[in-house]
Amino acid sequence: MKVTFPYMGPVLAYKKLLEAVGHEVIMPQKPTQGTFDLATKYSPEFLCFPFKCLMGTYIEALEAGAEAIVTTGGDDNCRAGFYAEVHRRILASLGYNVQFFVIESLFKHPRDFIGSIRDLKGKYSWWHALGTIHFCYDLIAAMDRIQERIRILRAHEKNKGDFTRAWRDIEELFDTCYDRQDVRETEKKAWKILHSVPVELWDPKQAMRIGIVGEIYVTMEGHANQEIEETLAAMGVEVVNSQYVSHWLKQRLQILPWRKSHMEKIIAKAKPYLKLDLGGHEQENIAHMIDYWEKGLDGVIHLMPFACMPELVTQSIIPRISKDLGMPIVSLALDEQRGTANIQTRLEAFLDLAMGKKIRRAGVPGLAAR
Amino acid sequence: MKVGLPRALLFYYYDPLWQAFFHALDIETVTSGATTPHIVDNGVRNSVAEICVPIKIFCGHVVELLATDVDAVFIPRMITVEERKRFCPKFLGLPDMMRYTVPGLEGRLLDPDIQCRQESLADAQDYESLAKMLGKSGREVKRAFAVASEQWEVFRRYHRSGMNIDEAMAALNKKENPVYEPPKNEKRLTIAVLGYVYNIYDSFVGMDIIKKLRLMGADVVTFEMLDDGSVAEKLQRYSKTTPWTFTNKLLGAGYDFFEDPKIDGMIHVTAFGCGPDSMLGRLLEFIAVDHGKPFMTIRVDEHTGEAHLSTRVEAFTDMLRRKKFPVR
Numbered sequence: 001m002k003v004t005f006p007y008m009g010p011v012l013a014y015k016k017l018l019e020a021v022g023h024e025v026i027m028p029q030k031p032t033q034g035t036f037d038l039a040t041k042y043s044p045e046f047l048c049f050p051f052k053c054l055m056g057t058y059i060e061a062l063e064a065g066a067e068a069i070v071t072t073g074g075d076d077n078c079r080a081g082f083y084a085e086v087h088r089r090i091l092a093s094l095g096y097n098v099q100f101f102v103i104e105s106l107f108k109h110p111r112d113f114i115g116s117i118r119d120l121k122g123k124y125s126w127w128h129a130l131g132t133i134h135f136c137y138d139l140i141a142a143m144d145r146i147q148e149r150i151r152i153l154r155a156h157e158k159n160k161g162d163f164t165r166a167w168r169d170i171e172e173l174f175d176t177c178y179d180r181q182d183v184r185e186t187e188k189k190a191w192k193i194l195h196s197v198p199v200e201l202w203d204p205k206q207a208m209r210i211g212i213v214g215e216i217y218v219t220m221e222g223h224a225n226q227e228i229e230e231t232l233a234a235m236g237v238e239v240v241n242s243q244y245v246s247h248w249l250k251q252r253l254q255i256l257p258w259r260k261s262h263m264e265k266i267i268a269k270a271k272p273y274l275k276l277d278l279g280g281h282e283q284e285n286i287a288h289m290i291d292y293w294e295k296g297l298d299g300v301i302h303l304m305p306f307a308c309m310p311e312l313v314t315q316s317i318i319p320r321i322s323k324d325l326g327m328p329i330v331s332l333a334l335d336e337q338r339g340t341a342n343i344q345t346r347l348e349a350f351l352d353l354a355m356g357k358k359i360r361r362a363g364v365p366g367l368a369a370r
Numbered sequence: 371m372k373v374g375l376p377r378a379l380l381f382y383y384y385d386p387l388w389q390a391f392f393h394a395l396d397i398e399t400v401t402s403g404a405t406t407p408h409i410v411d412n413g414v415r416n417s418v419a420e421i422c423v424p425i426k427i428f429c430g431h432v433v434e435l436l437a438t439d440v441d442a443v444f445i446p447r448m449i450t451v452e453e454r455k456r457f458c459p460k461f462l463g464l465p466d467m468m469r470y471t472v473p474g475l476e477g478r479l480l481d482p483d484i485q486c487r488q489e490s491l492a493d494a495q496d497y498e499s500l501a502k503m504l505g506k507s508g509r510e511v512k513r514a515f516a517v518a519s520e521q522w523e524v525f526r527r528y529h530r531s532g533m534n535i536d537e538a539m540a541a542l543n544k545k546e547n548p549v550y551e552p553p554k555n556e557k558r559l560t561i562a563v564l565g566y567v568y569n570i571y572d573s574f575v576g577m578d579i580i581k582k583l584r585l586m587g588a589d590v591v592t593f594e595m596l597d598d599g600s601v602a603e604k605l606q607r608y609s610k611t612t613p614w615t616f617t618n619k620l621l622g623a624g625y626d627f628f629e630d631p632k633i634d635g636m637i638h639v640t641a642f643g644c645g646p647d648s649m650l651g652r653l654l655e656f657i658a659v660d661h662g663k664p665f666m667t668i669r670v671d672e673h674t675g676e677a678h679l680s681t682r683v684e685a686f687t688d689m690l691r692r693k694k695f696p697v698r
Contacts, residue, residue, distance in 0.1 A: 046648035077456045077613040079645055085610055086649050089656055274466050275483075276449070278459035279613070307420055309645040313463035315418050320470035333420060 002026050003068045003101075004061035006054045009220050009245035010143050012174055013136045018070065020132040021121045026066040028057045031223045035060060036336045042090055049305035049335050050217035051083055053224060058087060059094075068099040070120065075108060076279030078310055106253060135180050141246040142187040143174060149194060151241055154233040155207065158198040164230070166197050205362070208355065209238040211292035213285040214303030215311050218334050219243040225303055225334055226343055235351060240297060242288040243281070266291045273317050280310030289321055289329060299328040299354035301347075306335040328354040371505065372398045373480060374435035374443045377405070378428040379461070382535050382567035383594075386525040386542055387491065388444065391518035395506055400440050402431040405574035409434055410672050416472050422643040423575060423671050424568045425460055425467075432472050442480040449485045455615045458646055480504075489598070490519035490526075529594045534580060535571050557695045559588040559687060562627035564620050564654070565639030567594070575670050576639060577679050583637075586687045591633065593623035600626060617646040624654045628661040635664035635690045637683070642671035664690055 005014050007028040015025045029035070031053050039056030058069060074081035084102045091098050101120055104112040121129040147167070154163045170190040177183050210232060218224040220243050229239050251261055263284055270286035277283050289300045302318060304311035315331045322329045330350040332343060373392055375381065385401075392399045402409070405427055413430025435443050445465045448457045456462065465481035482500040486493050494515050497508040504511065521542075528538035561583055563570060570576045570592065580590045593601075601622030605611050611618050627633045638654055640647040651667055658665035666686050668679065 044648050044652040046643065046645075047652075048645075048648075073610070075454070075610075075613055077459055077462070079649060082610070082612055082649060085608075086652060089653065093656065273470070274463060275447070276462050278462045279456070280459065282459075282463070307422075307643050307645060307648075310459040310463075312418060312421050313459060313467050316421070316463075316467040317470045 001068050001099075002066050003070055004028050004058070004066035005070045007031060007057045007221070008217055010140045012171060013140045013143070014070070016139060016177070017132055017136045018120070020135075021124045021129060023120075026061050026064050028061050031056055033338065036338070040336050042094065044086075046307060047086075048079060048308050049224065050080065050215070051086070052336060053217070053221075054083065055087060055090065058091065058098075059096075062091070062096050062098060066098070068101060070101045070103070073102040073104040073112075075105065076277075078279040081279075135177075135183065137246070137249060138180050138183045139174060139177060140249065142183050142190075143171075144244040144246040146170060146187070146190050146194065148241070148244070151229060151233075151239040152209075153194070153197070153199060154230070155236050155238045156199045156202050157233075158200055160234070162197045163233075166193055169193060207238055208236065208351065208358065209240060209297050210351075210354065211240045211242065211288065211297045211300045212303065213242045213288045213292075213300055214281075215305055215308050216243045216248065216281055218303045218305050220245070224305075225332075226338070226340055228301070228303070228332075228343065228347070231344065231347060235347070237351065240292065242285065263287070273321060274313065278310040278313060280308070282310045282314040285311075285314050286317065286321065289318075289327070290325065293325050293327045298358045299330075299350065301350070302329060302331040304331070304333055306333045308333075326357070328357055371442070372400060372440045374438065374440035375399055375401045376428055376431035376435060376443065376445070377402045378431045378572070379424055379464075379568045380448060382571045384522070386539070387518045387522035390521035391514045394514035394517040395504065395510060397504065399444075400435065400438060402434045405430070405572050407574075407674065410574065414672060417467075418471075420643060422460070422645070423641045424566070424572075424644075425464075426672065427568075427572065427575065428464070429468065429472060432468055432475060436472070436474050436478065440478070442478050443475065444480045447481055447483045449483055450615070451484070451486050451489045451491065452615055453487055455611075455618060456613060457616075458614050460645075488519075490522050491515060492519040526594075530597060532591075532595055534590070534592050535567060535594060536580075557587065557691050559634045559690050559694065560591065560632050561588045561687070561690070562591050562623075562633050562636040563639060564593060564624060564627070564636055566616055566620070566641075566644075569639050569641050569670060574674075575641065575672075577670070577676050579637070579639060579668070579679065579683065582680065582683050583687065586684065588687055588690075591627070593619055596623050596626055604629075612646060612649065614646045617650050620650060621653060624650075624657055628657050628663050633663070634694055635666070635686065637686065638665070638667045640667060640669055642669055664693070 001023050003018055003023045004026045005028060007030060011028065015027060018025050035056035038059050039052035042059070043052040043055045071084050073084055084100050088100050101116050103116050106113045117129060150163050150167060157163050170193055173186050173189060177186050212219055219241060222229065232239050251263055266287045267283060269290040270283045273286050274283055285302065292300055302314065304315065318329050318331055328350060330346060332346065375388060389399060409430035410427055412433040413426035413428065416433060417426045417429045432443055445468055447465050448461045450456045465479060469475055469479055480503055482503065483496060484491065485496065497511040501508045501511040525538055525542050528541050533541060563579060570579065583590050601619055604622040604625035605618060612621060627636055636658070638651060640651060654665060666682065668682060
């Protein structure tokens with residue numbers, strides 16, 4: 001069957017996963033202006049931006065021949081858990097005959113979860129399916145580790161765009177992996193490529209380092225946040241991103257109860273500000289903000305889609321967190337408007353402020369002269 | 371102790387319950403007045419720009435209450451009142467949001483967690499923490515809950531007999547209910563008005579849409595007049611329903627109304643920036659097309675111009691009337 005999936009995070013790994021169980025994959029294309037135009041045309045006006053992005057990519061993939069869509073469900077009270085139901089109806093009303101595979105939460109709906117995996121794996125054995133999932137997890141984790149490093153290094157590249165090009169090469173290398181051994185070897189090669197990119201020498205004490213937190217889709221996807229990471233890198237700012245698919249998977253699929261993820265260790269920091277998990281990443285985001293400040297980062301950028309329900313609660317609490325910690329935090333709402341001047345201006349103002357704070361906080365004399 | 375109850379959000383659904391609850395505990399309550407432009411202004415000033423209007427209005431009412439001599443403002447954290455469904459994230463985070471955005475609320479906030487399986491809150495478990503907040507014993511709080519849910523069941527029975535919330539509230543308080551006299555009109559219509567209680571019954575936001583419709587010779591039905599059982603039944607065709615309690619009620623009620631031959635058309639009243647409604651609205655549109663019934667969405671916000679609402683409601687009723695009583 002020709003399948004497609006949302007364009008989010010390491011799409012390469014999803015492709016590998018589905019190909020391994022005998023599906024033909026129609027790769028979703030990175031959303032462009034055309035995608036957003038399609039998306040806003042067929043989505044309800046006040047639905048959140050990620051929904052619209054998916055709508056656009058789905059239509060493009062269906063036009064390219066896809067017959068089925070694999071996506072995640074969930075029954076937290078964020079709208080994302082109900083996306084598939086609405087997408088399904090809208091696509092049907094547009095005349096697309098499409099099958100949906102909605103992967104539900106493993107622990108809350110084990111039967112649905114196993115059912116959807118069984119439908120997807122078809123004639124292949126469970127052993128093969130589990131092995132493939134393990135391989136894809138390794139692949140995602142390896143790619144995430146490299147991206148994490150690129151986010152720091154990119155601020156210091158000698159020739160603009162070198163790391164973006166290097167990342168493209170690395171992705172191509174990973175595309176040739178077929179088992180976990182391949183992943184290990186490719187990761188070694190990838191690190192070599194990364195280290196061969198020329199960088200300026202820099203003093204880690206003086207470099208600005210900013211954390212990015214927020215709703216997972218707009219935080220991870222450059223096309224959804226107007227390539228904020230590249231904009232920051234161009235200003236010489238190192239970026240620490242809080243959202244990685246491998247972290248998310250690790251948290252969702254964690255079976256060993258005695259193993260605690262990094263998140264579980266820091267989540268307590270968010271409790272005084274927000275008592276409950278609201279169904280999105282808001283508690284995690286607050287915990288990350290506090291954790292980043294304690295780790296010595298110079299500020300945090302909070303990204304959310306316009307009118308995101310859980311993140312609006314975070315946004316309401318941010319002024320207080322910022323005041324309590326003395327940390328510069330800026331909250332940006334994103335939607336299909338593509339004008340760049342707003343974000344550019346606000347980022348510049350924010351970085352000026354964060355720089356002032358850094359000088360006072362660290363008391364580095366060399367910085368004051370800059 | 372004097373407790374302030376903001377007249378906003380679920381106030382319209384749960385007020386009789388909380389009134390009876392505090393009365394049974396011998397605690398004086400103060401309810402903020404009807405929403406005014408001043409309250410809305412205060413709300414807008416104290417909340418983030420993008421958040422939905424009902425939350426802004428709630429914020430305004432909290433500010434209003436803090437200016438009086440109440441000892442605490444009652445903002446329950448409504449988590450769940452039925453199995454497997456929860457409230458919108460903004461309700462879950464409401465006390466936290468208010469604490470950190472409204473100056474002066476810290477220390478004067480009463481925020482019990484409400485986590486029940488029955489809408490009447492009759493099976494509330496967590497008496498102790500609320501008792502501690504109120505300075506009462508757990509047993510007293512338990513008894514108060516029992517009294518309160520009984521009172522609320524009476525309120526719901528009034529609804530099911532066909533009263534809307536304003537009328538049921540008046541009946542409950544044994545007030546003279548202004549007897550609603552339908553204007554003499556042979557060509558009567560029945561219109562379903564679908565929307566959250568805090569949009570329809572807040573006369574600032576909802577601009578008295580029910581009264582307006584009645585003046586035009588239409589009988590109005592709303593979701594709270596339906597039996598919960600029948601609403602749940604309508605949703606069985608879904609493999610998965612929306613995660614939010616009231617959105618589901620409206621979706622089920624939507625099916626009920628569209629399938630009911632007595633109902634001529636439906637109006638969905640939604641607030642600007644409402645997350646669940648962005649999905650519900652589209653689902654209702656699809657159902658309307660399936661059933662071939664007229665359906666209109668009215669989006670309300672903090673603006674006060676009534677002309678747009680009147681015009682659209684008039685046009686809608688005219689259209690329905692022409693459809694139902696064709697002129698040859």
